[in-house]
Amino acid sequence: MKIRNKILIYFSTTVVFVTAVSLVLIYVLFYEYREEEFQQHQNEKIHTTIKLIENFKQQSATISFLIDQQDINDFYDEKLLVYDSNKSLIFASLDSLDISKAESILNQLSPSQKWVETKEENYDLIGVYVVTSDGDYYAVSKAFDAFGYTKIAFLRIVLIGIFLFITVVVILISWFLSSNISKPITELTENLKKYEAGKEKFGELAIETSSYELTQLTRIFNELLKRTNEAFLFQKHTIHHISHQLKTPISVLVSELERINNYDKIEEVKPKIESQIVKAKSLGSIINVLLEISKIESGQEINKQELRIDEMFFDIIEELKVIYPGFNFEVNYTHHEVNENKLIISMNQTLISQAIQNLLVNCVTYSDNSKAEILIDCSEENQLKIQIINSGKPITLKEQDYLFDHFFRGENSVGKMGQGLGLILTKKIMELHSSTITYSNTAHNINIFTLNFILS
Structure with missing residues (x-):
């Protein structure tokens, strides 16, 4: 009914x-x-x-x-x-x-x-x-x-008349009230029928109502639908993530191993093997990241631990030096006296490592002078700000609105490998840690990605 x-x-x-x-x-x-x-x-x-x-x-x-x-x-x-x-x-x-x-x-x-x-x-x-x-x-x-x-007879007639009159009035008022009360719910139901999960642009449901309960219900519905839409989008793009993050590196790995197989001298093979080991570990990390995000999207709680964020940067830079020996990463702190407690963040190591790696690899890909700076600022009270800065062709103001969308690639990516999924994956990881990532270019040919970690 x-x-x-x-x-x-x-x-x-x-x-x-x-x-x-x-x-x-x-x-x-x-x-x-x-x-x-x-x-x-x-x-x-x-x-x-x-x-x-x-x-x-x-x-x-x-x-x-x-x-x-x-x-x-x-x-x-x-x-x-x-x-x-x-x-x-x-x-x-x-x-x-x-x-x-x-x-x-x-x-x-x-x-x-x-x-x-x-x-x-x-x-x-x-x-x-x-x-x-x-x-x-x-x-x-x-x-x-x-x-x-x-x-008594007159009173009986009057009371029957009053009863019939009240009955008619109550039915009319009930019909009016029920129509007005149920109208927002009916609108919400009709909007839900039109809702299609997996759209790139999520449109919130809207109903006209002054009821606090229905307003709250609509807000909760929108939050639920937003999370559902994000989950569908993630599933929708999983194959593309795999293609971007796994297919190309595996193809390169297989190709390198085939080349190594043709080497005759062991001293030539050993450094190449070490390089491929690093790449294989990187692939393993990517797989773990995809699995972790899939678990979180299915409703499982994210596993976190207290780790120093600067040490993670140092470890990932060392791994990348093996693959990109000609690229120089420089880590600096904004103050001489650093509060080390603010460098310790509650995080999921697998996810944050992958986010950092995505940003550093972007520096390698889009830099025009083979170097990048990581600037760590722990001077603010309740947040830690890390800037990843490199020189290269910047992203235009128009393109910045789409920077963290699936498959977006700016004009500066022409001729570069990739599918435009690394940054959306990094943003997703930051959101899972209640943190943010933003892009800016304050000077000519300067690209700055800023990570803002909220400290508890």
């Missing part, structure tokens, strides 16, 4: 039920009040009649008759019987109405039970034991509350 229909049914049913119970309760209370009020009027009539009988008991029966004629219009269709202390009838009203339960009520009355009330069809019957200064009396009254029943 649609949420709109559920809201409509649940809300309208609840309100209509509560309204019906309230109106029925009003009717029952008024009905009981009518009976109680009418019986009190009967009781007052009994006391008044007995007082008159006492006042004129020395007079003739004609006076009693006249009293009854005086009171006959007090109640419509009424019969009043008054008895003395011996339960002998001393007064009966003129009305011809018969009281079939008179003897039964009279037998129940006594000094210990002064009030008896019952019903006879729509007639109210009461029996009263009255004590006065001149003696004791018993009285039985039977009367029909025509005015009270008329009011």
Whole structure:
């Protein structure tokens, strides 16, 4: 069942039920009040009649008759019987109405039970034991509350009309509210139907609502869809990562090994073998990186440990010197006194090593003077900034917007090997460490990649 229909049914049913119970309760209370009020009027009539009988008991029966004629219009269709202390009838009203339960009520009355009330069809019957200064009396009254029943009938019609009116209003309001409440959810559902995972440009879902809960739900949906989209994109480009990071190096490795196989002298073979060992280790690191990212994308927690970031740079530079012996990396610190504690970062060694290697290999590929500088700045309070600087043709301002997109290659990459995946992989690694990578070129032919590590 649609949420709109559920809201409509649940809300309208609840309100209509509560309204019906309230109106029925009003009717029952008024009905009981009518009976109680009418019986009190009967009781007052009994006391008044007995007082008159006492006042004129020395007079003739004609006076009693006249009293009854005086009171006959007090109640419509009424019969009043008054008895003395011996339960002998001393007064009966003129009305011809018969009281079939008179003897039964009279037998129940006594000094210990002064009030008896019952019903006879729509007639109210009461029996009263009255004590006065001149003696004791018993009285039985039977009367029909025509005015009270008329009011009850009118009240019943009014309450039914109110109930029907409220029911219609509640249903209309419920329909309006349910439509407005469910509209954002319906929009969200329709947008989700149109969502396609794996798009290069992720478009956030948007709904018009002032509800805090729905706004939060949409925000969480967008975050979830963004992560899902990133996961799909990563899977989509995995084969391209493998092609970029593994296929070419393996082909080069195989080619080098075939050449080495043709060498006759062992002293010529040994340095070549050492070089290929370094390249093979590099391939192993790439494979480990892809596996680590795949695990993280599947929801596993990233494994981290405390390591010195500058020592990682030194180790990777030593490995690259074997492959690129003619390239010079220079590591400098911005201050003479270095706070070594700020150089220790919680990281996944495999991933950060690959990110650093990608950036240093880029320096080798795009440098025009075979050298690069690594500048480490630990002067700021809660972050460590590392700049990787090399001289070479810079990336234009227009191209910088796409620098960290899949397969992007700038004008400076013409004639260079690669598929444009190294930087996106590096950015992904930095994001997994809650850190950032940015590019800038502050001077002519100067390229600067800045790593910002947030220190805990």
